[in-house]
Amino acid sequence: MSVQAIYDAVVEFDIGKVIDLVKAEVESGTNVSVILSDGLIGAMDEVGRRYTEGEFFVPEMLMAAKAMKAGLEVLKPLLSKGENIKKGTIIIGTVKGDLHDIGKNLVSMMMEGAGFEVIDLGVDVDTEKFLATAKEKNADIICMSALLTTTMPFMEVTIKSIREQGLKFKTMVGGAPVSEDFATKIGADGWSPDAPGAVETARRLTAR
Amino acid sequence: MEFTKLFTQTEADRVHEASLEILENVGMLVRNEKALSIFSANGCRVDMETKMVRFPREVVEKAIKTFVPNYTFTAQDPKFDVTMPGDRPIVVTGSSAPNVIDPKTGEERRATSTDIANIAYLINELPGFDVFSISTLADDAPEGQFSMSRFYPALKNCKKPVRSNTPNMEDLKKVLELGILVAGSEEAYRKRPFINHHYCPVVSPLTFDVESTEAVMYLTEQGLPVYGTIVPNAGMTSPLSLMGTLTLGNAEFLGLSTLIQMIRPGAPMIYAVLSTVADMRTGAYAPGAIETGMLQMGHTEMARFYNVPSGGYIGLTNAHSNDAQSGYETGMNTTAALLAGADLFNMGGLLGSLMAFDFGKAVIDNEIALMLKRMKKGFEYSEENLCLDLIGKIGPGGSYMDTEHTLKNMRSIAVLPKVATREMRRRWEDQGRPDAHSRAMKEVNKILIKPNKSRFTEELDAKVRGHFPGLVAGDVDWHL
Numbered sequence: 105m106s107v108q109a110i111y112d113a114v115v116e117f118d119i120g121k122v123i124d125l126v127k128a129e130v131e132s133g134t135n136v137s138v139i140l141s142d143g144l145i146g147a148m149d150e151v152g153r154r155y156t157e158g159e160f161f162v163p164e165m166l167m168a169a170k171a172m173k174a175g176l177e178v179l180k181p182l183l184s185k186g187e188n189i190k191k192g193t194i195i196i197g198t199v200k201g202d203l204h205d206i207g208k209n210l211v212s213m214m215m216e217g218a219g220f221e222v223i224d225l226g227v228d229v230d231t232e233k234f235l236a237t238a239k240e241k242n243a244d245i246i247c248m249s250a251l252l253t254t255t256m257p258f259m260e261v262t263i264k265s266i267r268e269q270g271l272k273f274k275t276m277v278g279g280a281p282v283s284e285d286f287a288t289k290i291g292a293d294g295w296s297p298d299a300p301g302a303v304e305t306a307r308r309l310t311a312r
Numbered sequence: 313m314e315f316t317k318l319f320t321q322t323e324a325d326r327v328h329e330a331s332l333e334i335l336e337n338v339g340m341l342v343r344n345e346k347a348l349s350i351f352s353a354n355g356c357r358v359d360m361e362t363k364m365v366r367f368p369r370e371v372v373e374k375a376i377k378t379f380v381p382n383y384t385f386t387a388q389d390p391k392f393d394v395t396m397p398g399d400r401p402i403v404v405t406g407s408s409a410p411n412v413i414d415p416k417t418g419e420e421r422r423a424t425s426t427d428i429a430n431i432a433y434l435i436n437e438l439p440g441f442d443v444f445s446i447s448t449l450a451d452d453a454p455e456g457q458f459s460m461s462r463f464y465p466a467l468k469n470c471k472k473p474v475r476s477n478t479p480n481m482e483d484l485k486k487v488l489e490l491g492i493l494v495a496g497s498e499e500a501y502r503k504r505p506f507i508n509h510h511y512c513p514v515v516s517p518l519t520f521d522v523e524s525t526e527a528v529m530y531l532t533e534q535g536l537p538v539y540g541t542i543v544p545n546a547g548m549t550s551p552l553s554l555m556g557t558l559t560l561g562n563a564e565f566l567g568l569s570t571l572i573q574m575i576r577p578g579a580p581m582i583y584a585v586l587s588t589v590a591d592m593r594t595g596a597y598a599p600g601a602i603e604t605g606m607l608q609m610g611h612t613e614m615a616r617f618y619n620v621p622s623g624g625y626i627g628l629t630n631a632h633s634n635d636a637q638s639g640y641e642t643g644m645n646t647t648a649a650l651l652a653g654a655d656l657f658n659m660g661g662l663l664g665s666l667m668a669f670d671f672g673k674a675v676i677d678n679e680i681a682l683m684l685k686r687m688k689k690g691f692e693y694s695e696e697n698l699c700l701d702l703i704g705k706i707g708p709g710g711s712y713m714d715t716e717h718t719l720k721n722m723r724s725i726a727v728l729p730k731v732a733t734r735e736m737r738r739r740w741e742d743q744g745r746p747d748a749h750s751r752a753m754k755e756v757n758k759i760l761i762k763p764n765k766s767r768f769t770e771e772l773d774a775k776v777r778g779h780f781p782g783l784v785a786g787d788v789d790w791h792l
């Protein structure tokens with residue numbers, strides 16, 4: 105009953121209400137996994153459906169993701185070690201020399217909304233920083249974004265370094281001038297023309 | 313011609329005041345170290361640690377005092393020189409798309425230096441265009457010649473003013489070296505600098521970048537032509553209201569202008585913008601949206617407030633083919649901007665929000681440009697143009713077709729389009745029902761199959777090629 109209320113509060117992106125309801129539900133003894141899967145994650149599936157239908161706009165999806173995360177923070181200390189709450193770990197940033205981060209931010213927020221752990225390195229990120237962070241966080245995917253056609257070549261530099269060092273990180277590239285052909289040419293594992301597609305691609309690349 | 317006014321004097325004053333408040337209280341993040349020290353030395357409150365710069369109002373007001381009302385684009389051939397505001401509207405191609413729509417296959421592909429040569433020659437010949445902003449990148453650029461592979465084919469095949477950007481200082485200096493070589497000497501080039509540089513040094517909201525800011529400062533110091541475009545995107549990098557985005561963009565323009573005027577008081581500038589509203593359904597970038605035109609109108613009014621030339625990337629489209637959407641997005645937004653008094657229209661030839669150049673689109677935009685220029689010329693009010701004597705002479709029921717007056721005006725009063733059809737349906741059917749795009753491509757072909765008389769002389773070309781070994785061919789190569 106109240107798990108449904110959590111679900112509704114996420115879909116209505118009411119952060120305060122989500123936190124209160126999750127706390128109350130935990131206190132009343134409801135199984136934490138049920139709150140997580142039926143309340144929080146179930147709600148995000150509905151949000152995703154509404155977005156795909158064109159009923160929800162991007163800001164609504166982002167607000168819902170924020171509400172979901174707030175609820176998740178309450179649950180985190182209570183989840184047992186084995187419980188896999190995240191779909192995968194993503195390192196994301198705009199490549200060296202590029203400060204244009206609108207698209208990257210959108211992808212970052214939507215990935216979080218979809219349940220990934222996202223480490224956003226911000227703008228102007230060089231290969232060393234991408235790789236060091238990915239190693240430290242044991243990441244699944246490194247996502248690189250560029251708006252300037254002049255900064256795109258840095259994507260290839262990072263991908264080459266991953267290969268040369270024999271690392272297992274998957275790579276995704278995106279940004280207005282980045283085409284599928286370009287992504288293939290430089291050996292990226294994933295590419296998407298837009299943010300929702302990036303989430304789909306990440307899901308595919310991390311499917312176990 | 314009276315321009316459309318959107319705001320009362322009180323409202324325009326308030327936008328200005330609000331912009332000063334933003335600069336003073338919120339400030340700008342300045343990532344370029346040299347810019348930080350210039351701001352610091354000229355009265356801004358600078359935190360070197362956080363790189364935050366706050367602008368006391370008197371600092372901005374001092375900069376505004378040295379704004380100048382003119383901006384000139386100098387050409388290799390002086391007959392193509394244009395100055396704002398006198399020669400407005402100045403129509404410029406859209407620039408730096410990575411792709412081209414292949415004229416033969418109709419498929420999108422990466423653009424090359426040969427495409428740039430073809431486009432340069434086309435723009436040289438299309439009378440609606442005043443400035444050639446290098447439309448695409450060159451995917452075939454040899455290593456280390458990213459910018460040379462764009463500027464060389466452009467300058468080689470187009471005598472109109474050439475405009476574009478460079479990704480770093482090394483490329484910028486090489487391009488200037490090319491300019492000096494073409495001009496004959498550094499002195500000659502400085503007298504008539506026919507390359508105009510353009511950057512987007514401000515990344516909204518309220519941030520100066522490193523490389524573009526460096527280039528703008530360098531060119532300003534050198535007294536060479538440069539201007540910046542301010543690019544807020546409502547809902548993403550600026551508030552989701554037209555007033556909020558106008559005001560934030562205005563503050564960013566003032567921030568950039570203050571830097572330029574600190575370096576060289578009286579440096580010519582353009583209040584150039586590409587203010588847009590993001591499509592909140594997907595986050596999509598929408599430069600073809602009508603709000604882009606509305607925001608341009610608002611910025612143009614603020615430019616008039618400061619008495620500086622205005623314009624920007626206006627007349628872009630989100631359409632992926634040269635179709636009705638492409639036409640109405642370019643047509644409506646540029647008409648709006650023209651009626652508000654904009655001077656500069658970065659509008660020609662690009663599809664898919666700046667992603668691909670299309671030859672047919674460039675020809676249609678040329679016609680739109682001619683129509684805009686016609687509108688700007690206006691009714692030419694005069695006693696003589698009332699034609700009272702003639703009206704009396706012809707009287708009721710007569711015809712004006714065979715009068716001296718008509719004969720005198722028949723080639724100048726109306727735009728005579730080459731693409732728009734005015735024939736009866738049957739004739740159009742007999743021609744195979746050509747649409748606007750195929751008629752436009754025919755015009756492209758007509759121009760590009762002829763040899764380019766404006767090309768570099770062999771002597772000059774040999775000099776340039778000798779100086780820069782390994783250059784791309786940079787010649788027109790056209791066959792459909």
